[in-house]
Amino acid sequence: MRLIPSLRPFSMRCVSAIRTMLAVALFTGVSAAHAQMIDIMKIDDARYYLLGSVGFAEFDYAQSDISDADGITPDDSDVTLRGGLGVRVSDVSFIEIALSDLGSPVQVENIASVLTSKVDTDLDEVFEFSVVTQFDTGSSFKPIGRLGFFSFDGEKNSDEDLLIGLGLQRENIRFEIQRYDFDVAPINTVSFTYMVPFSD
Numbered sequence: 001m002r003l004i005p006s007l008r009p010f011s012m013r014c015v016s017a018i019r020t021m022l023a024v025a026l027f028t029g030v031s032a033a034h035a036q037m038i039d040i041m042k043i044d045d046a047r048y049y050l051l052g053s054v055g056f057a058e059f060d061y062a063q064s065d066i067s068d069a070d071g072i073t074p075d076d077s078d079v080t081l082r083g084g085l086g087v088r089v090s091d092v093s094f095i096e097i098a099l100s101d102l103g104s105p106v107q108v109e110n111i112a113s114v115l116t117s118k119v120d121t122d123l124d125e126v127f128e129f130s131v132v133t134q135f136d137t138g139s140s141f142k143p144i145g146r147l148g149f150f151s152f153d154g155e156k157n158s159d160e161d162l163l164i165g166l167g168l169q170r171e172n173i174r175f176e177i178q179r180y181d182f183d184v185a186p187i188n189t190v191s192f193t194y195m196v197p198f199s200d
Contacts, residue, residue, distance in 0.1 A: 046197030053082035055191025059105040078103025120154035
């Protein structure tokens with residue numbers, strides 16, 4: 001459920017625009033850095049790498065989960081951003097730590113009603129720790145699997161639960177679907193990740 005853009009509060013439009021600009025800036029910066037390093041090192045040869053992701057989060061919250069009062073309504077999806085560090089532990093296994101911004105599962109029409117919300121209006125500090133396994137199929141597109149946990153300490157809820165993911169990786173680019181198993185309601189994300197390798 002989304003409000004017509006012109007009817008959304010000005011502050012919400014600003015936050016959405018800023019988040020989108022940050023996503024573009026993130027990928028522009030990472031791409032520029034990689035362009036300078038691609039002749040020096042490939043992801044398959046690197047022990048460490050930085051990662052940056054942009055995508056969409058899908059929220060399954062019901063109206064009853066969102067608010068006890070008028071002024072907050074569920075939001076179907078939002079832009080998600082992610083940044084972190086990866087470490088190669090074997091030819092096919094990696095450990096990744098990251099900090100994610102999953103966006104906001106609500107649309108705030110009346111800021112006073114935030115005090116009665118059952119869920120956090122911003123999921124901008126989700127810490128992740130996971131193991132990524134790569135499967136070599138002989139193709140340039142390699143399937144990957146992710147298993148780990150996420151931790152979130154918000155104003156309304158605190159969570160530490162299962163994080164799983166499946167995707168495809170080709171050199172420094174990865175497409176992935178992840179599931180954050182929040183107690184209130186799971187969140188699914190679809191994202192593109194760009195990795196910048198470096199050595200110790």
